[in-house]
Amino acid sequence: MTTSEQCRIGIVLERRDSDNPWIDHEWVTVGLTLEVVDGEDWVLLYETNGLKRYLSPAVDLELHRAETEAYLYNLQSPEPSVFAVLRQDEESDAAVPFDVHVVTVSPYEAQDYMDSSEEQVDRLNLPPDLKLWLERFVEMYHVEQEFKKRKRDKVDIEEHKFGQEPLADLRKRMGPNGSGSLH
Numbered sequence: 001m002t003t004s005e006q007c008r009i010g011i012v013l014e015r016r017d018s019d020n021p022w023i024d025h026e027w028v029t030v031g032l033t034l035e036v037v038d039g040e041d042w043v044l045l046y047e048t049n050g051l052k053r054y055l056s057p058a059v060d061l062e063l064h065r066a067e068t069e070a071y072l073y074n075l076q077s078p079e080p081s082v083f084a085v086l087r088q089d090e091e092s093d094a095a096v097p098f099d100v101h102v103v104t105v106s107p108y109e110a111q112d113y114m115d116s117s118e119e120q121v122d123r124l125n126l127p128p129d130l131k132l133w134l135e136r137f138v139e140m141y142h143v144e145q146e147f148k149k150r151k152r153d154k155v156d157i158e159e160h161k162f163g164q165e166p167l168a169d170l171r172k173r174m175g176p177n178g179s180g181s182l183h
Contacts, residue, residue, distance in 0.1 A: 005137060006062040007130070010036040010055045011084050011100050017050035027098065029084050029122035034129065042096040052095075059100045063134065068142035070106035071134055080126040080134075083110035085119045105134055 012031040018024060036058035037043055045053045061082070063071065074080050085101045101119060104110055105126065114121045126134070 003065045004062055005133075006060045007034070007133065008036045008058045009034055009061050009082075009103060009130075010058060011086075011103065011124075012045070013042070013054050013056065013086075013096060013098065015052045015054070015096070027086075027096075027120075029086070029120075029124060032082060032084070032103075032124050032127070034127070041094070044095065054096050056100045059103050061103045061105065061130070063105070063137045065141040067106050067109075068138050069145070070108040071138050072142055074105055074107050074126075075131070075135060075138065077107070080131055081105070081107070081123045082126050082130065083107070083113075084122045084124060085110070085113045086122065087119050105130075 010033045011029060012033060014028045014030050016026050016028060018026050030053070033055070037055060038058060040057055042054040042056055045055050047053070083104050083106075085103070086098045087101045089097050089099065098120070102109075102113075110121055110123075113119050
């Protein structure tokens with residue numbers, strides 16, 4: 001039984017010159033495409049004054065049957081999204097100092113990467129073709145889990161915890177004015 005599906009996509013990244021006195025440029029993820037190129041290097045799509053646009057090597061967007069709750073949450077959001085997780089290699093002398101670590105449609109997985117703050121996580125609009133693919137996948141594999149409230153454990157007040165004498169027994173032994181003997 002198939003537990004996952006995947007499709008190949010490309011991420012479009014722009015290098016923009018900046019007017020900020022502390023940085024000379026910024027990197028912005030601007031889109032994705034289903035038309036991918038094979039290879040290991042980013043491809044320069046075009047260049048204008050102060051802007052360069054690159055296409056990433058092909059990346060697999062993988063759907064897993066166990067993640068359908070997250071996918072459903074994404075589809076029900078006002079703006080269904082694809083999340084691109086980029087890792088910067090500060091030592092790299094390549095034109096694009098980033099690797100696409102993962103692309104996902106799980107907002108839960110994206111949040112995990114955002115919490116680590118070691119990667120750049122960018123949200124992109126989910127294109128109609130990918131949205132249909134995702135909806136079909138969720139329809140095939142999603143099983144609604146009934147919420148079950150966990151019941152509290154029954155507590156035996158008379159039970160000795162952690163090797164200590166129960167307070168009631170201690171008070172009886174101490175007597176009414178607290179002057180009893182403690183062994």
